[in-house]
Amino acid sequence: MTSPYLIRLCTEADWPEVWTLLHATFQGGDTYAFAPESTEAEIRAAWLDAPRATYVLREGDAGQGRLLGTYVLKPNQPGLGSHVCNCGYVVAPEAQGQGLASAMCEHSQREARAMGFLAMQFNLVVSTNERAVRLWRRLGFDIVATLPQAFRHQRLGLVDAFVMFKTLVDKDTLDP
Template structure:
């Protein structure tokens, strides 16, 4: 059974290797591949409103996501999330489960919409999943992502209204 719950301090030693491997690849997130553990911990664990982990039963942490306001003040009704799934667990519906969970959590926290600020255009699996879950590409940012293998590639801003 898949379980999504709040990320606890004791989960960090399992979460950090997932994030490090994802960010070092330099093909989906804007974080520098040279980011330190302290830098990423601050962004993933300390700054968000909440951080979650996903597991199957009592097994290892297979993914994580955070939720936070996309902007302060007058833009704080729109949230932003980031999702990471362990490479060995990809293709099992975990990102979809986390995104659906995050939308319910966002509504419970009072957010009215969700925005992804920098979805790398070459990350076709993510773009397809977010579209399937109701997100629209509302802007294309030409050459906005410095892909570690492909050079400059476009990035998308994706948006979904959660409540009216």
């Protein structure tokens, strides 16, 4: 029996498909702060070059099938804030509603713990992205701040955004 998908590190060979997915997503202007007209070089720098790790979710147990999603894992801040990570996830439109965002988020939490991160923070969850807000809450993230009119939605104008946070380790093990 084969697995329906595999999450693995992104390779150079994955980039053309990842770029196509990201470009289409960011052009929508409704979930990510990247400008719809962002260039491939700008997105590559942010999605592939800067993060600690970039992953792809591909169909099939060998991870070579159709690209279904991607995510990045990086420190949320440098230096004294580097124990908190940040992630961003994108699922291909035709694969949405199949639990893949949930699978990538759960995978990212395991990876983050293995890398030594103590918590995960999402800095700009668009309030109108109700599916994502519901999912992150179900996976244990709390809304710790509301940023009034912090996102310029391409169809709705200025809308609120949330900062969402989850501790990844037992709170008793955190340094005082």
